[in-house]
Amino acid sequence: MGDAVEIEVAGRTVRVSSPERVVYPERGFTKLDVVHYYQAVGEGIMRALHHRPTMLQRFPGGVGGEMFFQKRVPHKGVPDWIETTEITFPSGRTADELCPADLAHVLWAVQMNALVFHPWPVRGTDVDHPDELRIDLDPQPGTDFDDAVSVAGTVREILAELGWTGWPKTSGGRGVHIYVRMFPRWGFIEGRRAAIAIAREIERRRPDLVTTAWWKELRGVKVFVDYNQMARDRTIACAYSLRATARGTVSTPVTWDELTRVEPDDFDLATVAERFARIGDPHAGIDDAAVDLTPLLEWAERDEREGNGDLPYPPDYPKMPGEPKRVQPSRAKD
Numbered sequence: 001m002g003d004a005v006e007i008e009v010a011g012r013t014v015r016v017s018s019p020e021r022v023v024y025p026e027r028g029f030t031k032l033d034v035v036h037y038y039q040a041v042g043e044g045i046m047r048a049l050h051h052r053p054t055m056l057q058r059f060p061g062g063v064g065g066e067m068f069f070q071k072r073v074p075h076k077g078v079p080d081w082i083e084t085t086e087i088t089f090p091s092g093r094t095a096d097e098l099c100p101a102d103l104a105h106v107l108w109a110v111q112m113n114a115l116v117f118h119p120w121p122v123r124g125t126d127v128d129h130p131d132e133l134r135i136d137l138d139p140q141p142g143t144d145f146d147d148a149v150s151v152a153g154t155v156r157e158i159l160a161e162l163g164w165t166g167w168p169k170t171s172g173g174r175g176v177h178i179y180v181r182m183f184p185r186w187g188f189i190e191g192r193r194a195a196i197a198i199a200r201e202i203e204r205r206r207p208d209l210v211t212t213a214w215w216k217e218l219r220g221v222k223v224f225v226d227y228n229q230m231a232r233d234r235t236i237a238c239a240y241s242l243r244a245t246a247r248g249t250v251s252t253p254v255t256w257d258e259l260t261r262v263e264p265d266d267f268d269l270a271t272v273a274e275r276f277a278r279i280g281d282p283h284a285g286i287d288d289a290a291v292d293l294t295p296l297l298e299w300a301e302r303d304e305r306e307g308n309g310d311l312p313y314p315p316d317y318p319k320m321p322g323e324p325k326r327v328q329p330s331r332a333k334d
Helices: 031-040 042-049 103-111 145-162 188-205 272-279 294-305 329-333
Strands: 005-009 012-016 022-024 054-058 068-070 084-088 094-098 114-119 132-139 167-170 176-181 223-225
Touching (some): 031 103, 054 094, 103 114, 132 145, 132 188, 145 167, 145 188
Antiparallel strands (some): 132 176, 132 223, 167 176
16 A cells, blocks of 8 residues: 655645555546645635535545545544534534645545545534525436536526626536525525525526426426525535546536536546646635625515425424425325
8 A cells, every 4th residue: 555655735744644545446546646636726625615614425445435424523533733613413413523724634534535525505613604505406317417507507697687606516427516605694594595596496497407396206307406405414515526436526616608518527536636727716706706695585585475485304304494294295195
């Protein structure tokens, strides 16, 4: 596996053991390749992770082997400079999650066999008020990346009408993610209501291709707008995060014009570092484009008056006020 190496980053020394261990078997990418990748895109991934509570997706045996999600940072055996933030789950339980203050935190996580980074849409200084609206376009069976891109064009139109800037990225798979920075004035319930409101507007404009149906049996051959990604404790792989795919794809920020010309496999561990060096980060201006969420909350109130209230929460949530019956339709009929 080779001798351990020491990486100097952000004024810290991060020791990387077994640097030659292969973590992406199909491509032969090693642990040290992952370290160098995250160094190369450091400015971009820190823009996505900075001071955000972050769940780690870890692969002790590399992609294709054992995998687990880590929400809690141990209290022992961790460098004293590692920063954490206490977050609260829907159950009321709490955890001290990694809260990256600099790139050394990212490389420490890689040393711990983390490949994928899943940050909350909040900052560690205010964990109950999201500052990032996440629109997740998830192709269902029978649809693909091109369909998600088509729907993203409709999202772009809606955001333009609101006077908002949306920041698209590939998911690293078949989907598309669009982020909107927002002022952290509202809680998760309001953030999720806003996500439902814009999802319904997308569905109205593209009923042929878009669904907001939570139950898979009702979605059909469409792109699902996953409004529950704005529920508390739901996370998405961040910009510049590697994904656990055989190819080593990356969830990659793109411009709106690029989105119609790219494929997910264009962006992987071997290509994104060079791209970042050449063009920089298409999301570089995201922190300067925060918006007022009020228009979407007004849409939500309008929808409620018209009989379109809340939608189901994820199954691990306690029953929420105003939530419809949480049972899949085929079982409800029985």
